[in-house]
Amino acid sequence: MAIEVRNLNVWYGRSQALHDITLTIESQGATAIIGPSGCGKSTFVRCLNRMHEEIAGGRVEGEVLVEGINIYERSIQPVYVRRHIGMVFQRPNPLPTRSIFENVAIGLRLNGLARGDALKEIVERSLTQAALWDEVKDRLNESAGQLSGGQQQRLCIARALAIEPKIILMDEPASALDPISTFQIEDLMRELRKTYPVVIVTHNMQQAARVAEKTVFFLQGRLIEQGETGKFFSRPQKKETEDYISGRFS
Amino acid sequence: MSITVEQQQPTANPFQAPRTAHNARRRISNIAIVALSLLATAFAVAVLLFLLLYVLRAGLPYINLDLFTKIPTPNGEPGGGLANSIQGSLILVGLASLFGIPLGLFTGIYLSEFGGRGPIATGVRFLVDVLTGIPTIIFGLFAWIFIVVPQQSFSGLAGGVALGIIMIPIVARTSEVVLRLVPNELREASLALGATESRTILRVVIPSARNGIITGIVLAMARVAGETAPLLMTAFGNPFFNSDITQPMDALPLRIFNFAESPYQAQINQAYAGSLVLIVLILITSFAIRWATGGFKHGGR
Ligand SMILES: Nc1ncnc2c1ncn2[C@@H]1O[C@H](COP(=O)(O)OP(=O)(O)O)[C@@H](O)[C@H]1O
Ligand SMILES: [Mg+2]
Numbered sequence: 001m002a003i004e005v006r007n008l009n010v011w012y013g014r015s016q017a018l019h020d021i022t023l024t025i026e027s028q029g030a031t032a033i034i035g036p037s038g039c040g041k042s043t044f045v046r047c048l049n050r051m052h053e054e055i056a057g058g059r060v061e062g063e064v065l066v067e068g069i070n071i072y073e074r075s076i077q078p079v080y081v082r083r084h085i086g087m088v089f090q091r092p093n094p095l096p097t098r099s100i101f102e103n104v105a106i107g108l109r110l111n112g113l114a115r116g117d118a119l120k121e122i123v124e125r126s127l128t129q130a131a132l133w134d135e136v137k138d139r140l141n142e143s144a145g146q147l148s149g150g151q152q153q154r155l156c157i158a159r160a161l162a163i164e165p166k167i168i169l170m171d172e173p174a175s176a177l178d179p180i181s182t183f184q185i186e187d188l189m190r191e192l193r194k195t196y197p198v199v200i201v202t203h204n205m206q207q208a209a210r211v212a213e214k215t216v217f218f219l220q221g222r223l224i225e226q227g228e229t230g231k232f233f234s235r236p237q238k239k240e241t242e243d244y245i246s247g248r249f250s
Numbered sequence: 251m252s253i254t255v256e257q258q259q260p261t262a263n264p265f266q267a268p269r270t271a272h273n274a275r276r277r278i279s280n281i282a283i284v285a286l287s288l289l290a291t292a293f294a295v296a297v298l299l300f301l302l303l304y305v306l307r308a309g310l311p312y313i314n315l316d317l318f319t320k321i322p323t324p325n326g327e328p329g330g331g332l333a334n335s336i337q338g339s340l341i342l343v344g345l346a347s348l349f350g351i352p353l354g355l356f357t358g359i360y361l362s363e364f365g366g367r368g369p370i371a372t373g374v375r376f377l378v379d380v381l382t383g384i385p386t387i388i389f390g391l392f393a394w395i396f397i398v399v400p401q402q403s404f405s406g407l408a409g410g411v412a413l414g415i416i417m418i419p420i421v422a423r424t425s426e427v428v429l430r431l432v433p434n435e436l437r438e439a440s441l442a443l444g445a446t447e448s449r450t451i452l453r454v455v456i457p458s459a460r461n462g463i464i465t466g467i468v469l470a471m472a473r474v475a476g477e478t479a480p481l482l483m484t485a486f487g488n489p490f491f492n493s494d495i496t497q498p499m500d501a502l503p504l505r506i507f508n509f510a511e512s513p514y515q516a517q518i519n520q521a522y523a524g525s526l527v528l529i530v531l532i533l534i535t536s537f538a539i540r541w542a543t544g545g546f547k548h549g550g551r
Pocket of ligand 1: 012017035036037038039040041042043044055
């Protein structure tokens with residue numbers, strides 16, 4: 001499931017947030033998107049599952065090809081794109097009054113994908129995959145609002161996994177979490193990237209170095225540099241990249 | 251080292267506010283605000299309690315089985331009851347809810363989920379606010395012109411329509427407000443799972459705002475259950491049992507209004523008993539609705 005982004009231009013109303021992004025995301029492993037706050041990282045990943053257009057005034061031009069199919073083709077409905085490209089948000093967003101079980105099941109229920117025993121099986125499998133099963137297996141009926149921030153985020157990951165996405169997008173999934181939860185999420189990322197192509201937004205360069213095979217650097221809405229993570233950090237090609245990774249601006 | 255310690259003056263406690271005129275004023279205005287709000291609350295509670303106790307004292311002695319099973323006696327003779335009025339009120343409020351709740355709820359959903367800050371939504375919002383403030387007799391007049399006059403008869407239907415229209419803006423505005431309180435993150439969570447917009451609203455947004463929506467509905471029902479003026483020119487009243495909504499229909503507030511001015515002491519007493527029944531009925535209904543919709547779970551508001 002490789003993603004090919006071609007000449008992507010993105011607007012919020014009149015102001016352009018992304019300029020002519022062209023980029024290939026491999027069908028295996030994790031890709032990190034780094035860059036200073038406001039450079040367009042969130043905007044970019046939200047274009048990969050057509051969430052950007054949910055914002056009033058949001059507009060996208062260009063192509064995003066997933067296995068050769070342009071998801072911005074007129075005949076394609078955003079709903080089906082999102083069903084296959086899962087997303088985890090910066091702030092954990094479980095449905096706080098629903099039970100832990102229901103939070104994982106909701107995607108399956110909303111899309112009418114499973115019920116009964118099959119549903120239970122998928123919920124258990126997804127929670128296991130998200131490394132949360134052991135912590136919650138005895139209280140699946142308690143409300144999700146009682147979980148810690150890190151647990152909530154893993155619950156959201158389980159929820160995304162439950163509908164068996166083909167690609168996973170994560171928008172700074174650990175930035176609102178404490179260090180221990182962050183490491184748990186990073187472990188999870190390394191696990192997930194074996195099965196799914198994972199796109200991780202982060203403003204934390206160490207995190208990018210720890211979890212991603214490939215790193216892409218954005219600055220002020222433009223793609224500055226991309227490359228294999230090791231090389232990217234040890235021998236950056238562009239001056240802006242060097243400035244950024246050496247902390248000269250942030 | 252020891253020299254510097256000796257030189258240090260024992261300074262004042264930094265957490266102790268200095269006794270300046272400014273600080274004194276601040277303390278006094280603090281106390282004044284607390285005192286004022288306590289006083290106002292006590293006054294409001296006292297008035298409400300007095301009202302309730304007064305109705306209880308004047309009405310309770312005349313609560314009996316006949317009140318719920320019999321219709322009023324002719325010419326103010328003692329005995330009889332308000333069964334027809336209770337039945338009429340239940341029908342009228344039911345009828346009003348039948349279209350007042352869905353219309354109000356969907357207007358609220360439109361305003362919160364689709365309208366945004368656009369000119370249409372702004373217009374609708376303004377209209378809804380105006381409707382909330384219009385004297386309710388105007389809605390009675392409306393139903394009189396469009397239903398009573400063409401039908402050439404007062405009717406329960408006209409009363410139900412008038413009350414229903416009164417419910418719409420109340421339900422719409424409270425629904426809009428509580429739907430807006432649902433964090434956008436939850437909508438995004440659902441959309442990102444591939445749910446359609448309509449499913450997101452029905453299965454995620456509305457359930458999250460459920461308690462608030464129910465509160466709005468209960469408030470609107472309680473409000474119209476006590477309306478009198480719009481019923482004067484629509485349901486009109488009826489001294490007999492009637493469940494035919496094309497015919498004039500009695501209602502508790504109408505009966506109370508008529509009996510309270512009666513020259514017969516028996517009817518005045520029944521007016522108080524009827525008031526008590528109305529209050530208790532509203533309380534029971536709102537508790538029943540909350541219980542039936544699970545509103546008491548999750549520490550419902
Ligand atoms: N809802 C929005 N409306 C208008 N402008 C926005 C909105 N969200 C983001 N932007 C703008 O788009 C640019 C990119 O933002 P974003 O993608 O959120 O950056 P990042 O995730 O890298 O911090 C910023 O200049 C930001 O101000
Ligand atoms: Mg961001």
